[in-house]
Amino acid sequence: MKIAYIAAGAAGMYCGTCIHDNTLVAALQKKGHEVALIPTYTPIRTDEADVSIDRVFYGGINVYLQQKSGLFRHTPWMFDRLFDSPPLLNGLSRFSASTSAKDLGALTVSVLQGEEGQQKKELAKLVKWLKDSYQPNLVQLTNSMFVGFAREIKQTLGVPICCALQGEDIFLEALSEPYKSQALKLLRARGSEVDGYIAPCQYYADFMAEYLDIPANKIDVVNLGLNLSEHGVRQKNLAETPFVIGYLARICSEKGLHLLVDAFYRLTNRVGSDKVQLKVAGYLSKKDEPYLEKLVKQIDLWGLSDTFDYWGEVDRDQKIDFLNSLHVLSVPTTYKESKGLFILEALANSVPVVQPRHGAFPELIAATGGGILVDAESPNAIAEGIFQLMNNPSYREQLGQQGKEAVHRGFSDNVMAEATLAVYRKHVNR
16 A cells, blocks of 8 residues: 655654654554655654655745745745755744744634645645655545645545544644634534544544544544554663652643642652652753743752652653653643553553543553543542552552553554554545
8 A cells, every 4th residue: 555644743842643653654664555754844753763754845934934925825836945944844843932822823724724725835735746756545644634635635636535633622722713713614624525534542533523523433443552662671670669750741731740740749748758759751842941940949849859850851762761760650631632652651661650530541541451540630639549559569560560461462553553554445445
């Protein structure tokens, strides 16, 4: 099968969606399929070997300039390539923090309008390359924010289009009006032009079927998968004290680090500050630096600075080392997570998890037996759940081992690739 997989870069940061897309495409390629992983906006960044092509479509600078000025909607294509250099595009993370909500909303609506939007020149470039240079027999979109591409691709190439669902409701709900309503209306209208959708769990399939008014039978569930090399093979030599609690995710309020910090403080009051340690790793944007600074200041005021260890952004090798230094992991998101790749990564290394009872987490815990669920947005419940595992080493080890076995058995990149191919074949063979 020849597949064009259209992904979205995250302006130089490690992104769970980029990592997932890259892992899936690499696994499909290993199975002998020809797959082009096509970055849009910026180059992708992944903690594994990058298998994307060396060209970026819908370059973030051109997209923005075409939104703001009619002049750039008519510049020659060769001129546009000047703005598509990887260093320039990866620098957009600093620029995006200063982009107004109004600009972001208008741009989102315009991209969803596809050939009728301000970026129709960018769509023409992508479609021409697909038709003249690649000629796939199926196109995969990384999420529904790209459904504006579907009409032009189908009319020009005549191939089926699949679209992943990967947490885009969080982005949409953050848009200001009238852009949120306009974007949702376009998604529901343009979404009918997609042949099939792929969700990472049943919760998100059910939610997005209603949210985007998609017939339930158009959505297939394909579990996330990991490249499991190096996961679960390193020697652990953890002492019981201090008991190490970990957080591995982007540093931001919606991922719930403040809730975990509060729970950690409650635990130190209960068992003593010398008995527990909090380790945190993850990407920190310029926009979220004040959030972390506030948490660090509070930890210092509590006199717990010596028990807090911030690793910063970690690559793959560092991430696996980080996970193997933990007794338990908790990322208590305040929103209903659609994926939770960090859960699988922790369990792959026999680290049990304590997670809120919402989103994808109940399904992941049920499927792996690798953790416990607690009330959402409750530092007391998080602290109690962690204490339960701290106080019962044999139960903790049982959960970790069950989780490890389940992930290595059913959540590998190979299993994910096979399930994805089954969906693709269903559409290609119609």
